[in-house]
Amino acid sequence: MHELSIAYNIVNIATKAAQEAGAEQISAVHVRIGALSGVVADALRFSFAIAAEGTPLANAELIIEEVPVVVFCPNCRTEVTLPNPRLFRCPSCHRPCGQIVHGRELELVALETL
Template sequence: MHELSIAHNIVTIASNAAAEAGVDRISAVHLRIGALAGVVADALRFSFAIAAEGTPLAGADLIIEEVPVVVFCPDCNAEVTLTNPRLFRCPRCDRPCGQIVHGRELELVALETP
């Protein structure tokens, strides 16, 4: 389960940021995870709770914003959200689209303190 190693990295990054800011505790961690990131949100939440034990993040909420797949369609000259991320075809004109704009994110966006 690679979500556990991701959770450990999140805890390390957030703990370092808390220490630099002089904060003793983090109450929430906000992430953005793209549909193509290969991360199972529930597995990450479970792993995060384990990885956070004994750290300033113990008991913190993991708030995940799921990001859909958005591609650029050269025929429509527009960014479009894919209704089926397995088919890289424009939902407007049905042409193949390969330029991914969003959907691969795995970003730590914000930390909250109590």
């Protein structure tokens, strides 16, 4: 379960950012997770609660934005969202698409303080 190590990293980064901003307690942590990141959102939520114990994030809510897979279709010359992230084919022209634009993200986006 690598989500626990990811949760600890999020807590460490957020704690450092809170200290630099002079915030004593964080009420929410916003993260963006791509469909291809290999992170299971529910496992990360569970792990975050464990990792945050005894830190300024102890009672913080983990808010996850799940990012779909978006690829560039060279045939249609546009970015398209894949309905199935396992099939890298344009949903319009059905040609293969390999240039990933979004979907691999694992980002700490924002913190909310009390």
